[in-house]
Amino acid sequence: MLPLGGLGEIGKNMTVVEYEDRIVVVDVGLRFPTPEMVGIDLVLPDFSYLRGRVKDIEAIVVTHGHEDHLGALPWVLRELGAADAPPVYGRPLTMAMGRSKLDEHKLREVQLIDLEDGEDVDLGPFTLELIHMTHSIPDASAVALTSEVGTVLVTGDYKFDQTPVDGAPADVSRLAELGREGVLLLCGDSTNVDRPGFSPSESVVGPHLEEVFARCEGRIVVTSFASNIHRVQQVVDAAAALDRKVVLVGRSMRKNVKIGRSLGHIEVPDGMLVGPREIEDFPDERIVIISTGSQGEPLSALRRMAYRDHPQVKLHDGDTVVFSATPIPGNERAVNDTIDRLYHIGCEVITTRDAPIHASGHGFAEELKLMLNLTKPRYVMPFHGDFKRIQLHSRLAEAVGVAKEAIFCAENGDVLELDARGARFGKPERAGMIFVDGVDIGDVADAALRDRRMLSADGIFIVVATISEQDGGSVADPEVIFRGVAFLDEAGQLIDEIKDTVEDSLERAATEGVRDVGHLQQLLHDHLGALIYERLKRRPMVLPVVVEV
Numbered sequence: 001m002l003p004l005g006g007l008g009e010i011g012k013n014m015t016v017v018e019y020e021d022r023i024v025v026v027d028v029g030l031r032f033p034t035p036e037m038v039g040i041d042l043v044l045p046d047f048s049y050l051r052g053r054v055k056d057i058e059a060i061v062v063t064h065g066h067e068d069h070l071g072a073l074p075w076v077l078r079e080l081g082a083a084d085a086p087p088v089y090g091r092p093l094t095m096a097m098g099r100s101k102l103d104e105h106k107l108r109e110v111q112l113i114d115l116e117d118g119e120d121v122d123l124g125p126f127t128l129e130l131i132h133m134t135h136s137i138p139d140a141s142a143v144a145l146t147s148e149v150g151t152v153l154v155t156g157d158y159k160f161d162q163t164p165v166d167g168a169p170a171d172v173s174r175l176a177e178l179g180r181e182g183v184l185l186l187c188g189d190s191t192n193v194d195r196p197g198f199s200p201s202e203s204v205v206g207p208h209l210e211e212v213f214a215r216c217e218g219r220i221v222v223t224s225f226a227s228n229i230h231r232v233q234q235v236v237d238a239a240a241a242l243d244r245k246v247v248l249v250g251r252s253m254r255k256n257v258k259i260g261r262s263l264g265h266i267e268v269p270d271g272m273l274v275g276p277r278e279i280e281d282f283p284d285e286r287i288v289i290i291s292t293g294s295q296g297e298p299l300s301a302l303r304r305m306a307y308r309d310h311p312q313v314k315l316h317d318g319d320t321v322v323f324s325a326t327p328i329p330g331n332e333r334a335v336n337d338t339i340d341r342l343y344h345i346g347c348e349v350i351t352t353r354d355a356p357i358h359a360s361g362h363g364f365a366e367e368l369k370l371m372l373n374l375t376k377p378r379y380v381m382p383f384h385g386d387f388k389r390i391q392l393h394s395r396l397a398e399a400v401g402v403a404k405e406a407i408f409c410a411e412n413g414d415v416l417e418l419d420a421r422g423a424r425f426g427k428p429e430r431a432g433m434i435f436v437d438g439v440d441i442g443d444v445a446d447a448a449l450r451d452r453r454m455l456s457a458d459g460i461f462i463v464v465a466t467i468s469e470q471d472g473g474s475v476a477d478p479e480v481i482f483r484g485v486a487f488l489d490e491a492g493q494l495i496d497e498i499k500d501t502v503e504d505s506l507e508r509a510a511t512e513g514v515r516d517v518g519h520l521q522q523l524l525h526d527h528l529g530a531l532i533y534e535r536l537k538r539r540p541m542v543l544p545v546v547v548e549v
């Protein structure tokens with residue numbers, strides 16, 4: 001049992017379950033970069049452990065279609081070699097979303113296999129079963145992997161919603177049955193362990209949305225996660241009740257609604273959907289726009305509307321924007337920024353603070369206890385949470401009677417060994433982050449990140465010095481180029497000083513017999529860096545180029 005991601009963090013879930021050298025990977029998620037990771041598009045779990053072991057992987061199993069569980073699939077398959085990639089298993093919606101990602105990466109040969117609930121699949125020494133759970137996306141499931149040693153149950157993300165929008169609550173009886181048969185290890189979602197009680201049902205959101213809509217006189221823009229198909233359904237229902245047309249805006253919103261409709265997860269009455277270009281054909285009070293951008297994502301439709309940069313939707317005063325989502329930690333600033341822009345345009349903004357128009361997809365503390373009590377695991381390993389939540393989850397397990405020694409608070413890369421004698425931590429494996437930068441994947445060295453940080457904060461100086469091949473003396477006036485450096489009232493004076501420093505440094509180096517170009521560049525870098533810091537109290541990147549003639 002080896003978690004490669006998702007512990008000590010929220011995001012990039014990926015776990016290796018191994019028995020007698022045969023491997024099943026549960027989830028292949030990604031994370032979005034923090035603001036310090038300048039120029040990085042995506043963050044993946046470091047899956048070095050799997051390199052060279054493609055032949056040992058029986059399958060990849062994905063619990064549900066969220067990016068933090070499915071998003072790394074194309075990258076992982078591409079890196080492991082798509083031609084002999086293992087089959088990927090999941091529920092139909094998860095697989096449809098996976099297929100659409102693989103198509104974008106032209107990975108068409110990968111086998112994606114739909115599994116029904118309760119269907120058993122033999123994968124080498126393992127038997128795989130998916131158990132239906134409720135979450136903020138349809139077709140979420142827990143994964144049970146049974147080998148000779150026992151059953152490992154990975155809950156995936158879940159809540160125990162008793163009145164889900166699609167009328168299919170979590171398969172509590174199967175969980176209890178597994179508990180009676182004996183669960184060796186439970187790896188449970190810790191996201192909302194710090195919230196007491198039970199989470200509200202998704203179905204309470206709809207009536208509140210309708211109430212909010214009823215008060216609006218102009219157009220309504222609702223933003224939510226595009227994958228929250230039941231939420232989109234509730235927005236559609238509220239719009240229908242008030243005789244408004246629905247417009248879908250944002251690529252992932254259109255894509256997910258299309259997939260959701262084709263699989264019967266969402267129903268839109270005929271004639272209700274209107275294209276973005278037809279918005280102006282209807283009076284304002286007849287329109288609801290459903291948009292991406294609930295997290296303030298830079299290129300999202302809502303963000304572009306807020307910055308008056310959306311090609312089809314031009315917001316104006318009288319419009320109301322409804323945030324049917326809460327910001328994920330880290331996104332608060334971008335969301336606030338978007339909201340402020342919307343006010344600037346004259347829109348009204350309604351958030352979850354004004355009305356209960358959002359319900360979390362992750363169960364609260366009592367639901368986590370219920371999971372523990374249903375499955376009665378011998379060992380517990382809290383999953384899907386930062387260190388604080390993992391600790392809280394372990395206390396909660398103790399509270400319901402799991403022995404302290406049976407609870408393993410792990411971090412990414414920790415190996416939990418389970419056999420007839422018991423469970424213990426083994427030698428840790430490599431785990432960490434790999435970055436995706438555009439279409440390239442790899443260990444973007446720390447240096448590259450640092451460079452980007454410097455460039456974005458303080459700009460760059462490029463200094464070109466020309467020296468004589470014979471004696472190493474400076475033979476031409478040094479050239480100084482700078483970009484993105486904030487200050488420069490006295491640019492002229494600083495540039496003169498830079499030129500003087502270059503001449504001085506080269507002269508000294510020549511007398512000391514330093515002739516190696518790399519060495520000279522290093523020297524110039526140090527001297528100029530010191531000078532520029534003195535004058536500007538900033539550390540722009542300094543890039544000296546020494547040319548010999």
Ligand SMILES: [Zn+2]
Pocket residue numbers: 013066068069157384
């Ligand atoms: Zn998740």
Ligand SMILES: [Zn+2]
Pocket residue numbers: 064066135157361
């Ligand atoms: Zn999720």
